[in-house]
Amino acid sequence: MRIVKTTERGAKDAERLLRELEQRGAVKTAEVEPVVRKIMERVRKDGDKGLRKLAEKFDGLQEKQPLRVTAGEMLDAWNATSPELQEAMRTAAENIRSFAEQQKPDEWFTENTPGVTVGQIVRPLESVGCYVPGGRFPLPSTLLMTTIPAQVAGVERVVVVSPKPARETLAAAHLAGVTEMYRTGGAQAVAALAYGTETINRVDKIVGPGNLYVTAAKVIASTECGIDMPAGPTEIVVTSETGNAEGIAADLVAQAEHDPETLAVFVTANEKLAKQVAELAHKRAKGNALAKVSLRARGTVFLCESVEETHAITNRLAPEHLTVDAASDLLWVRNAGSVFVGNFAPQSMGDYISGPNHVLPTGRVGRVRGGLSVTDFLKVITVQDYTAAGLKTLGPKAIALATAEGLVAHAESVRVRMNGGKR
Numbered sequence: 001m002r003i004v005k006t007t008e009r010g011a012k013d014a015e016r017l018l019r020e021l022e023q024r025g026a027v028k029t030a031e032v033e034p035v036v037r038k039i040m041e042r043v044r045k046d047g048d049k050g051l052r053k054l055a056e057k058f059d060g061l062q063e064k065q066p067l068r069v070t071a072g073e074m075l076d077a078w079n080a081t082s083p084e085l086q087e088a089m090r091t092a093a094e095n096i097r098s099f100a101e102q103q104k105p106d107e108w109f110t111e112n113t114p115g116v117t118v119g120q121i122v123r124p125l126e127s128v129g130c131y132v133p134g135g136r137f138p139l140p141s142t143l144l145m146t147t148i149p150a151q152v153a154g155v156e157r158v159v160v161v162s163p164k165p166a167r168e169t170l171a172a173a174h175l176a177g178v179t180e181m182y183r184t185g186g187a188q189a190v191a192a193l194a195y196g197t198e199t200i201n202r203v204d205k206i207v208g209p210g211n212l213y214v215t216a217a218k219v220i221a222s223t224e225c226g227i228d229m230p231a232g233p234t235e236i237v238v239t240s241e242t243g244n245a246e247g248i249a250a251d252l253v254a255q256a257e258h259d260p261e262t263l264a265v266f267v268t269a270n271e272k273l274a275k276q277v278a279e280l281a282h283k284r285a286k287g288n289a290l291a292k293v294s295l296r297a298r299g300t301v302f303l304c305e306s307v308e309e310t311h312a313i314t315n316r317l318a319p320e321h322l323t324v325d326a327a328s329d330l331l332w333v334r335n336a337g338s339v340f341v342g343n344f345a346p347q348s349m350g351d352y353i354s355g356p357n358h359v360l361p362t363g364r365v366g367r368v369r370g371g372l373s374v375t376d377f378l379k380v381i382t383v384q385d386y387t388a389a390g391l392k393t394l395g396p397k398a399i400a401l402a403t404a405e406g407l408v409a410h411a412e413s414v415r416v417r418m419n420g421g422k423r
């Protein structure tokens with residue numbers, strides 16, 4: 001990992017690097033966009049035929065292999081899973097479910113003026129597509145993280161797509177009670193979910209993480225259907241003055257092993273800790289080819305002049321995962337997907353088992369939202385209910401506002417109802 005000082009001499013380099021990192025999402029998406037558009041157009045035009053060809057090319061789908069995964073395959077995979085892994089998956093599923101239950105927004109009504117009741121009702125989406133990565137590593141944990149909140153929300157049709165799904169992913173699908181799953185991934189799978197093919201009916205929203213191709217495809221698909229967020233190559237920032245150097249280095253290397261595009265950053269004003277973490281991360285990454293590549297490409301330690309500056313830089317980066325020293329640090333955290341507090345909260349616990357979702361915003365989208373939640377699968381629909389008395393009270397004010405805007409028919413529509421439907 002390179003150490004970049006923000007002191008006078010290093011200030012310009014640090015600022016240049018920060019600006020570059022601030023643009024990471026848009027720049028990376030633009031790099032793959034032309035290829036992704038081509039793939040998606042092929043699926044839009046050729047449907048299943050195009051999808052199969054692309055799945056054969058990119059995901060190793062065999063010529064005679066059906067796209068759809070059967071319930072029997074999922075059951076067999078579950079039965080072939082060790083009791084220890086079954087137990088771990090059950091605990092993960094329970095924690096994800098109970099966290100999602102707690103996140104559910106309430107329906108409520110209130111009378112804000114006598115005779116005027118306003119409020120909100122909450123309804124699930126009808127259909128969602130959950131993308132479960134499977135390129136470099138199978139991620140059964142992501143299957144649980146995406147499908148369970150959808151079920152908690154009450155989504156009727158939950159579709160899973162995943163390239164060359166491994167046995168563990170199929171086992172997780174059985175545990176989660178998945179009823180519709182296809183072995184296809186990348187931009188072609190996103191296109192199939194967004195546009196529909198003969199085999200796969202289109203969905204209302206696509207959720208889930210993926211590499212640069214998947215993330216760019218979701219952004220393109222967002223003109224056709226809803227998407228949760230860009231949840232692309234993993235990002236980790238640790239901001240610490242007093243943390244355990246071994247633990248910090250281990251966290252950085254852990255997230256760096258996801259993808260050569262991973263962003264791994266340590267921010268501190270403690271020079272000794274900066275050097276220790278850089279050295280330990282280097283040592284730990286030695287036996288891990290992917291972590292080595294991403295740490296060499298982007299691994300950075302920002303050595304700051306003050307603790308306040310470490311906070312400012314962290315919020316500018318708006319990382320997917322953030323680790324801080326203590327609960328009191330939450331006061332300065334403004335931008336992050338998910339926060340881990342203290343020396344005993346490795347980020348990998350959030351990846352698997354704690355309960356909060358591991359599908360998290362990347363590319364600085366942490367400025368505007370947090371991780372995937374049950375609310376991504378729900379619509380909050382507002383309601384307004386008037387009595388004649390309520391309309392009599394508020395109607396003249398609405399008429400005044402409509403008249404000011406020159407919208408005469410609006411004013412008239414209020415008057416007509418105030419007069420009991422007469423002119």
Ligand SMILES: NC(=O)c1ccc[n+]([C@@H]2O[C@H](COP(=O)([O-])OP(=O)(O)OC[C@H]3O[C@@H](n4cnc5c(N)ncnc54)[C@H](O)[C@@H]3O)[C@@H](O)[C@H]2O)c1
Nearest residue numbers: 058133134135136186209210211231233234258259359360
């Ligand atoms: N932000 C989050 O919440 C989060 C959570 C989990 C994982 N992730 C990220 O998910 C990603 C998983 O990536 P992955 O690659 O292992 O699996 P993936 O399923 O996301 O992508 C694999 C697919 O990418 C497509 N692809 C690969 N190379 C291509 C090329 N040259 N041209 C066109 N398409 C191509 C193929 O269709 C392949 O099936 C990682 O980047 C990881 O960091 C992010």
Ligand SMILES: N[C@H](CO)Cc1c[nH]c[nH+]1
Nearest residue numbers: 139141142234235351358
């Ligand atoms: N760290 C990933 C989110 O960027 C989630 C994950 C799944 N499995 C392991 N890790």
Ligand SMILES: [Zn+2]
Nearest residue numbers: 254255258351
């Ligand atoms: Zn991870």
